[in-house]
Every structure is written in structure tokens, then in C-alpha cells.
Amino acid sequence: MKYKCRESLTAWFFILPDFVGQIVFIMLPAVLGFIISLSIWDGLGKPTFVGFENYFKMFSDPIFMKSLVITVKYVIWFVPLNFIFSLLMALLIREKSKGVTIFRTIYFAPTAISLISVGFVWSYMFQSNGFINSLLSNIGIEKQEFLGSTDQAFYIVLAMSLYMSVGYFMIIFLGGLNDISREYYDAAEVDGANILQKFWYISFPLLKPTSFFVLVMSFIRAFQFFDQIYILTSGGPFYSTTNIVFYAFQNAFQYYHFGYAAAMDFFVFLVLLILSLISFKIMKGGEIK
Amino acid sequence: MIKSKGNRIYQVVRYTIMIVLGIIMVFPLYWICITSLKSSGEIFSNPPVFLPSNPEWGNFIEVFKQLPFLKWIINTFFVSIVITVIALLTHSMSGYALARLNFKGRNKIFIFMISTLMIPFASIMVPLFIIIRQLGWYDSYLALIVPAIPNAFGIFLMRQFYLGIPKELEEASRLDGCSIVGTFFKIILPISKPMLAALAVFFFIANWNSFLWPMIVTSSESMKLIQVGIASYAGDYYNPWAYIMAANTVALIPTLFIFIFLQKQLMTSITMSGIKS
């Protein structure tokens, strides 16, 4: 009884600094943001209270509806690809062998470069007379429009997102893999298990907490892509790479419709929250059972 | 280990994949570095210049001469390190409590904390700015440091990590009469080194490259962080890409240094270090 009471006191003491910080610096601004979403406000004059009008407006705005579809498309592509590539890289460089340290640094480095430089290089590579196209022409593929095409620009933005992110999640997988005791593998080797079997029967199940983290985090990130769109396409061509968060940013800081932008951002929050709650229920918080 | 034929094939496949991925990952980096050495006339020329004939090392000297680059580096280093150190401590505490301690409302708190990750930053930027000004923190280190700390990414990561460690370690410590706080600092923190190293790398890099918020919340030269400083190059008339790339190449060095420095920690097996202690 006494221990339990002490445990819960200690727990609160442990949590308090972050909890207070989050209330003051994230939740309080978010509540203010929600209040702004109930108004028409250009950031300069007095806001006009309009109730939920901005939320109704959203669903009759064709660009918003398009950006909703694109947001979903980013998530559907990014989450599995990011998972596969970062796990693959972690498995590849996990074993100690020649040159692994160099590869590890190379895989990780893109996450450390500033956005403006990455954006410059990617736009340079993927312009229609850039060197990706000259590479392609060497193997007989005709010139592609890439960033200038409403069909292809999306995939370039996606590829750059993966480029900037897989090294990040690779490190997390490495941490999770190192968490698994060597003994399991030794025992499996005695039983004559091959590499794939070892992965499937040992690594994968024991990676569950890490995998859960990677899936949830990459899902939340993919839903809120912004930087890579801003730097590479400005949402174009013809809104083909504009997701909700980017459209909301444009509305706030280009068209100065702060209320409308806040409504879209709140919508993103709600959707993410609901989907996350469902995934927590299904995956039981990523605990190993 | 016996070198079987299967093993050799596996290694060939492994290295092939590693090298292909390596080339893809390293190429943009390479391009940034050589762009920083190009002279005017080579940057947009087509076909592209893959190796500048006369590397313009002067670009790097100009970067240091034109702008107070060193001061920005020191400033950014200070801010990033302070954030990282405080965040590592509070996040491992929160993560541990959420994973291992029993208290009422634990799951609700966890969901609350995770939900802070779901709020697009652009939507809270203006309100957060108002709060910072009301607190009188505008243009101060407090404004740069404090709001960057309670990031649920680290809390979530540490919680997932603590879910995976064996319970026996704590139980033994508690039987020895150690308090929860004592157990945490003496037993748990030391075995968290690999995950803390990973988190340290993330926090350092995220804050080293942080741009929008520092730009909004500071105005004086003495508060300028490196990415805000580098962005000042991109002017109204044209972007001196060679200088921007040179500045960014210099800015990349400390982050890679931190990564290489922490790499050893990152790679130690957690269970191994647990047994050692």
C-alpha cells in the first residue's frame, strides 16, 4: 500500500517537467489555435467570430479535398517504404565487418544535412534536363518531366522524404536490434536456422516495441509533411504535391486566412488522434505480450 | 565461424545492396560539397560540372570573413547541447514512468503526450509566439531552449525502450532496498546508454538545424543561430549557392562529429552493458 502510493508519487515527479512543458508550450497554443479556427482573421485586424463556418468551408473547397487525397497518398507510400528501408539498412550494417562503420555514417548523414542544401541538390538532379534524365537516356529511357509533371512530382517529394528519414529510423532499429540478446541467435544457429528464419522468428517478434514506435512516428510525420514540399515544389505543379498541412500554411502565411488555416490544422490533429487511438488499441501500445 | 558457400553468397549480396544504397545516399552529399567549391559560372552550367577544375577554396574563407560564422556555431552549439542534455533527462524519466511505474491515468497521460506530436507546428506558431512574448522571453535563450524541450518524440522512444528491458534488473535492485528514484539513476539510466545516445544524436541534429522557430522568436545578432544566419545569404537579388553550400558543409561537420563520437555507444548491446554493471 505504502509502496504503491510512493510509486505513483514518484511517477508524477518523473513526468511533471515534460507534462507541464507540453501543456504550456503545445496544448495551450493549440487551444488558442482552435479558437482562431472559429474566426475569420487576417492576422492584423480584429478577428470575427464565425462558429464552425471554416470547417464547413473546408469540405466544399476543391483544393482542400485534393490535398486530403494527397495527404493520404503520402502516408500510404511513406510508412511502409520507410519501414522496409530503415529496417533493411539496420540489418545490413548491424554485423561487424569491413567498412560497416563508413556505411553507417553514410546512411545516417542525409538526416543531418540542412533542408535548403538537400532541396537544391534534388531540384538540380530532377530537372528535366538534369543528370537523372541523362542517366536514363543512357539506358534508353526517354526524357521525363519529373518535378514539372503533375504525375511525377509527388514521387520525387516522396523519395526525398525517404532520403531524409530512413537514416533516422535505421538508428532506432539498430537500438532495438541491439536490445535482443545474442543467446537467442546462438540457440537458433545450433538448430540450423538460416538468416531469414532467424530474422522472422527472433528479430521481428522481439522488435515489436521498436516497430510500433517507427510505425506510429512515421505515420504522424507523413501526415504532416511540410519542409520537403516547401523547399522542392512549393506545393506545385498545379497543387499536385500540396497536402493539408502545406495548404494550411499557405492559407495562413500567403493568403492570411488564419482562421481557415487553423481549422485545417485542427482537422489534421483530430484525424491523427483518432487513427492513433485505434492503432494503440490494436497493437496494445506496442508492448511485447 | 565456418565460411560456408552460402555465407559467402550472402556476404556478396549484402555488400552489393550496401554499396548501391550507399551511392544513392552519398551522391547528394557529394554534390553539396563540390558545389561549395565551384566558382561562378559552374553552378548552373549544363552538362553539370562533376569535378570543379579549379576548386574555389576561397568560398570557405569568404564564408568566415563575410559573416560572424564562428559566433553562430558557438551559439548554436550552446543551445543545442543544453536542450539535448535537459531533454535526455526529462524524457528518460517520463518514458520510464510511462513504461514501468504504476499510477492512475498512466495510459491517458501517455496518449496526451503522444497527441502533442499530432499538432502541426505551423498552427501553434503564432499562439506560441504570443505566449513567449507575454512571458517576456522574446529574443532570449529561454525562448530558444525551453519550448524545444518537451518533445514527445523522446518520451515515446524511451518508453518503448523501457518496455523491452527485463524486469528482473529492477526487482533485484528493489530487493536490495533501493528506492524507485535510486533504482532509476543507478540501474536504469546506465543501461539506457545506447538509446540515450541515439536520442542525443536526434535532439542535437534537430536543434542544430532548427530554423523557423529561432527565426521567429529572436531578432538580435547575438541570438542568431546558424541556420538563420546561413539563410541570410539567400537574398532578394540572387542566391550565392556556392557560399550557401560552403556554409552548410561547415555546419554539417559538428553533427557528423557528434554522430561518430556517439556511434560506439549506439552499437553496444544493451543486455551486455546491463550484465557488466
Added chain:
Amino acid sequence: MKKAGIIFLVAMLLFTGTVLAGKITLWKYASVVNDAILQGYVDQWNSENENEIELVLIPFAQYTSTKLPAAFSSGMGPDMFWISPGDFLRYANAGIFAEFDNYISQEQIDDMFDAAKEKVTAGGHIYGIPIGLEPLAIFYNKTLFNEYGLEAPKTWEEIFDAAEALKTGERWGIILDPVPGSYQAFTFYPWLWAEDGKVINDSWTESEINSANSIEAIDFFNKAFNEYEVSPKTLPAVSSNIAMLADGFAAMQECGIWGVKVLQNSYPDFEFGIIPIPSKDGSKLMSVAGGWIQVVNDGSKYREEAINFTMWLFYETDFLKVTSVSAGVIPTLKSVLAEATEILENPGLAKFAEIMEFAKPEPRFPPEIVKTLQDILQAVIFGGISPEEAANNAAKEIDSFLSGYKGLH
């Protein structure tokens, strides 16, 4: 609903704040061209006056898009700041600008070029001092043109012909701005006006973007990007960065006057020519002149001093001349240009001084109208939508916006 309203009001109380006490702040975007010059004059003022001015420099790309809005939306804007024509009316409508009427003489007003005067006048009042006039034109690579035996083009047909002749697998014909945003709209105005097209009518009651003349101009962009394929559609092509022309990325480029100084300083061996933007048949020449404005925050506690400093800076010091020469732009005051021999005797800049005679000032359309222009260009260049259809869609949006617009124009 009532409850929500009360919460709303309480929350808005948080938003009301005052300008922070302390130094008089002057905000502008960071620029290697004129920061040091301006700082020199600020220092001079500070040594002669009691309340000090602090010059705050903000990265260009974020200055008007996020930094100024964040400051003003929290009711804590700077005392003085530089603003672009595209933002002018929003701030004027919100009553943020201090009037200069009582501080500026008729003589001083008359010294401004008409295009400059228009920029700072709204509802019959003067709100600030214009800093520079930055007209657009077409730069071309003279060496290339000579090599191919081409003359400088004078009509749209000739522009396309030259662009097609000079285009190779590695070089573009002409850079027009492809990136969605207000700058793209800015580069579109001269083509529109050269054909006597208009975005809206002069009294701001109705759109004219779907008139036959306007559609002709939209079709020019359509042809350049899609029919002749002589213009790059993506980054890194940025029409404002003249380095692309000098590096051989393209043979022609629509760029502003600032390109002259950049070329002369960084590419001394590069030979270039400048042609004004023509109408389709070449019978009319056109340009649009951008340029920033220094304004004063009406709510500032240093309002009076800020106005005095602004008037001192532009009318009593040689700041305008020095900064215009350094940046290579046309000063906004006639008396200053007359003395600025460095500009008048520089062949590139002198060409732009001629262009300035028929250039119109950058329009001060609210963001809603600029967005529709941006949508037209994106739809036509990338969306495969015909100029007529895109213009008609935009016209509807503009009309519905104008019917509710009650601000200044």
C-alpha cells in the same frame, strides 16, 4: 454558442499587447547589397539622437511570409519596417501605417516618380517612402545571339523563334518564372499589360482577366512552357536569379534591374543585352516595377521619431543615392536620379532608366487576387487547362471576392 463566444473574447484578450519598450526597431530583410549602408546611417542617427534605433535583419524568404505576420498578429510589430507592394493594402486597411501627410511637403512628394508615388499613396494619404524602383525586362546572352546570327527579338513570335533556335538538350530558350507564388504573378503583369489586358478594372468592381486581351497574355505562358517547350518548368530555375543566364542554363531570362549589377560584379566577362517586354506584335513596350517601401507603425510609441528618421534618411542624407547605386536600381526621387551619374552612365542601368518611363508600378492586389493569378498560371502550364477556361474560373473567384471587398485600393 454564447459560451463559445465568451471564451473566444477572453482568449482574444491575450492577443492584445503593446509594442515592447526599449529601442526604436527598424525591420528589413537581410541583403548583402544594402544592410551595411543602412547600418551606417542608423549609427549616424544614433550618435546624434537620444533614442537609439536598432536595425533588425531577417532572412529574405521568411521576412514577409512569417516573421512580420507573427509579430503583427500578436500586436507587437516593429516601429518601422520595409514592406512590399503586395502586402501594402492589407496593412493599410488594418490601420497599421502612420500617415506622413503632416511631415512631408508637396515639393518632396512631387520629387517622387509617378510609379513611386502611387506605391505609397492610399485613400489620398501618404504612408511611407518608396525605396527603389526595380523594373523587369528580358536579359539575353549576347555572345550566343551573335554566334547564331540572331537579332534581339521584338515580338512574341521572335522571342519564340530565338528561344527555339538557341534551345539545346542542355540549355533552355527563355526562363520565365515557373514556381507558384506571388513572384510568378509579378513576372506575368508586363505581358498582360503589354497586350492591354487587365486583372481587374480600374474601379476594382469587376475582373477583366477573362477578356480576349488578357487571355492572349496567358496563352503566351502556355506556349512558352507547353507548345514550344522553351522554358524550364521546375526548380532550380528561378527567373530572379540572373546567375542562370550567365552560367549558360538559358539563353534569355526575364529578370529585374538587379541582374545588371550581379552580372557586372560576378561575371565581368559575360556579354548581355536587355530588351523591354513587348506586346505580341511589338507595337507596345511594357514593364512592371517592384520595390520596397519604408513605413512606420502607427501604434508605435516612437511614431513621431520614426517618421522623423524616415524623412531624414531619404530627404536629408544621401542614403537613397548610395543604396540605389550599390544595388543597381532606379532611385525613387527624380532629384536623386539626376545626380546619380553612376546609374545614368552605366549602359545596363541606363537601359532600365529608359524602361522606367513606360513601366507601371507593381499592383497592390490583395493575396486573394494574387492567388487566382497563380492558379491560372499553374493550371495552364501544368494542369493542361486551356487559358480561356482557367481565366473564366479565376474571373468568377475574383468577382465574388471583389463584391465583398471594402478596403482601400
